[in-house]
Every structure is written in C-alpha cells, then in structure tokens.
Amino acid sequence: MSLTAPPAPATRITYGAVLGSPYVARLLGGTLVGRLPNGMAPVAILLWVTTNxxxxxxxxxxxALYGLSSALSQPxxxxxxxxxxxxxxxxxxxxxxxxLxxxxxxxxPYGGPGLAAAIVVAGGLTTPSLEAGLRxxxxxxxxxxxxRHAALALDTGTQGLLYIVGPLLVAALASxxxxxxxxxVTAALGLTGTAxxxxTPPSRRWCPTPSAQAQARTAHRLASPGLMLLFISLAGIGFALGAMNVWAITMAGHHEQELLAGILPAAFSTGSFLGGLLYGRRRWSSTTTDRLIGAGTLFLAGWLPLVALPGLYxxxxxxxxxxxxxxxxxxxxxxxxxxxxPAGRTSEAYAWLILSIGAGQSVGTALAGRLxxxxxxxxALPATGAAFALVVLLTARRRLGPAGRLNRRGRHRRLPEGQHKTSRHHR
Known part of the structure; x- marks a missing residue:
C-alpha cells in the first residue's frame, strides 16, 4: 500500500487574491480611469459641435477623427x-x-472648423497608451x-464598462x-488616471532589459507570419463590433426607441464583463490557441441569431x-x-493589436452605415466579420500553437515545472 500522500489541490484563484496583490488594484483602477476618456471624448466632441x-x-x-488618430498612433x-x-x-x-x-x-469662436479638426486629430494622437502599457x-x-490569467481576464472584461459609463457621464454633464x-472633466479624468x-512603482521603473533592448534593435521585423495573421483576424473582430453599433442604431430607428442605440451595446458590454469574470476564475487545461479558436467559433455563433431579425427583447x-x-x-x-x-518590443506589439481591432471597427462602422x-x-455584418476572423485563425493555427511558444525569443518563455525566473522588467 502506498504511503505517499495525494497531491494537494491547487489553490483556487479568486479576484480578491488578484486585486490584493501589490499594485494591481492601483494599476487597474488608474488605467480604467485614464481610459475612461476613450468612451467620453467622442461623445463630448459630438455634443459640443451640435450644441454650438x-x-x-x-x-x-x-x-471619428479622434478615434482613428488615437488608434493609428498606438504602435x-x-x-x-x-x-x-x-x-x-x-x-x-x-x-x-x-x-487639447x-x-x-x-x-x-476663434478658429472655425479647420482648427477644431486639427485640435481633435492632435488630441487623438496624444491619447496615452495605457492599455498596451498595462498588458x-x-x-x-x-x-x-x-x-496573471485572472488579471488579464478582469482587465479585458472591464473594458466594455468604459463605453457604458463614459457616454452616460458625458450626457449627464452636458445636460x-x-x-x-x-x-x-474628460481631460481631468484622463490626466488623473494616467498619473x-x-x-506607480512598477510602471515608473519598467523598461526592457539591456539584452531585450539590443534584441529589439536587431529585430527589424516585429511581426512573424503568425502574428500578422492574428492581427488580421482581430480586424475581423473589430469589424463585427463596428457593425454592431450601426445595427443598434438601425434597431432603435425600426422600433422608434432611441434608447435602444445605447441599450444594445450596453447589453453586449455587460456580456463581455461577465464573460471576463467567468473566464478568469476557471483553470484551463487546453492550450491558448485552442481557447482562442474555440472562443472565436462561439463568438461567430453568437451573432447568427441576429440574421433572423429578432424582436426587441x-x-x-x-x-x-x-x-x-x-x-x-x-x-x-x-x-x-x-x-x-521579440523581446523588447512587447508594448509595440500590443499597440498593433489594439490598432488592428480599432481599424476593423472603423471599417465595420463605415460599411454598415452605407448599408x-x-x-x-x-x-448579418457582425457575423460576417466574426466568420472572417475565425477563418484566418484556423488558417494560422499551426503558427499560433505550442511550437511557436517553444521557439519564441520573448521575455516570458515557459520554464519547466519547478523553475522560476526573476522579473526582467525592473531595473
């Protein structure tokens, strides 16, 4: 009879443990406040123009110029x-x-439309890249x-709240x-959250190690074929989001209920928030690639009922x-x-990811507006964007899987069980 004790069960990860870790609540809260203008500024600009x-x-x-210039400047x-x-x-x-x-x-009163457009573009170009920095x-x-898995899910899931709270806050202030x-107020919140x-010490001290910086200088190509295909697929995800916003407006017009234009995106964002909470609490045995493709498949399936032109509820x-x-x-x-x-270029890569989604969203909004x-x-347009994303992900599957991680030159290479590494982000 074996006297070996059974292995102890893995400690359950809770969001309390995540938020209780040093600096996490401060970084996450500051980033959310600092990014709140992303949901406020476009609405405030629109109301300022129409009110005047x-x-x-x-x-x-x-x-649109504010959002587009912000996305393009991310990398x-x-x-x-x-x-x-x-x-x-x-x-x-x-x-x-x-x-600005x-x-x-x-x-x-002093410059007219030309100056207003210039200020808006400059304002978009100077939006702090807090999301890429936090990741x-x-x-x-x-x-x-x-x-880290739970924090990333919490961070991603709360993004939708920015586009619920932000517009509501602007509407209340304007009224x-x-x-x-x-x-x-938008400017003050952005400045406060960014500060x-x-x-915060981890952000203040963060920099790539000298070896990572040297590798970044010699890495002329940031994007491998797998990374390029991933970004292309995310443009399809963004396309679905942009088309959804226009679909919500058309639904509001069809049912003669203006609030639907805000309620439908809010329902989508609420689902995103809840999905993040559920995803981050669970331990996953599947690979990241399998989860990515599986979630992409379900993301597509979720849009298909809209093609049946459902009723309001x-x-x-x-x-x-x-x-x-x-x-x-x-x-x-x-x-x-x-x-x-490649090591030393992670923030830039994250910024390209954000740009891919934002560019797809702009195209989806523009095309849905014309149709x-x-x-x-x-x-049907949101499902079309999701289908495009899934096809690209399936095409890129071999380039995104475990082999890519084993051959990577990045900073967070997975080590054998029982080994640990010292963080390379601090001086």
Missing part, C-alpha cells in the same frame, strides 16, 4: 515605451491630450501565471452644465452572447501576441 450650431455630420466626422507610442520606459511616454501624452481637449471649445506590466507585477464642462499609473438578450466570448478572444490574443513577439437601409444585410 454645427451639423451632426461634422460632429460625427470629428469624433508609435508602444515603441517609444519599449525604448524609453512608460512614464516618459504616458505623462507627456496625457498632459498634451488634456490641454480643454482648448477645443475655443476653436469655435506589458502584468508579467512583472504578477509572476504567478494563474493570477447639467454644457459640453465644454464635459470636455474639461496614478505612471507614478430577443435582440437585447441575443447580443449579450457574443459579448461573453469577446473577452476570451481578446485575452487569448494578448497571450499569443506575447508568445510571438443601413438594408436591415437583413446590416444584421
């Missing part, structure tokens, strides 16, 4: 962080962004991969005061389903990106 006599078309154009800021550290990039960007948002109301910090803040106050993150319930699996797709995409990225008069086509 401008057209909705011009307000929409300025809002540049990511590379700067990889070379000079996070605080050196975050703080100047936040100061410039806040100053506060200055925008002066563009009406680069998790390995050093949470060396335990299980805690109680005026859109200029909403812009000022909280930048002055059914549509609200249905749209939450793909939201649940969005968080899993994005969280797994970040892990895969880390595994395929808004065709209800069936509009309802």
């Amino acid at each position: 006599g401008g057209s909705i078309a011009f307000g929409g154009l300025l809002s 540049v800021k990511g590379r700067l962080m990889d070379r000079h550290g996070q605080a050196a990039v975050h703080l100047p960007a936040a100061l410039l962004n806040a100053a 948002l506060v200055t925008l109301p002066l563009a009406g 680069a910090l998790w390995p050093s803040v949470l060396p335990d991969h299980r805690l 109680a005061y005026n859109p200029s106050v909403a812009l000022a 909280v993150v930048a002055f 059914a549509a609200t319930a249905a749209v939450a389903v793909p939201g649940v699996f969005l968080t899993v797709v994005v969280a797994c995409a970040y892990v895969t990106t880390d595994s395929l990225t 808004a008069e065709q209800p069936l086509t509009t309802a």
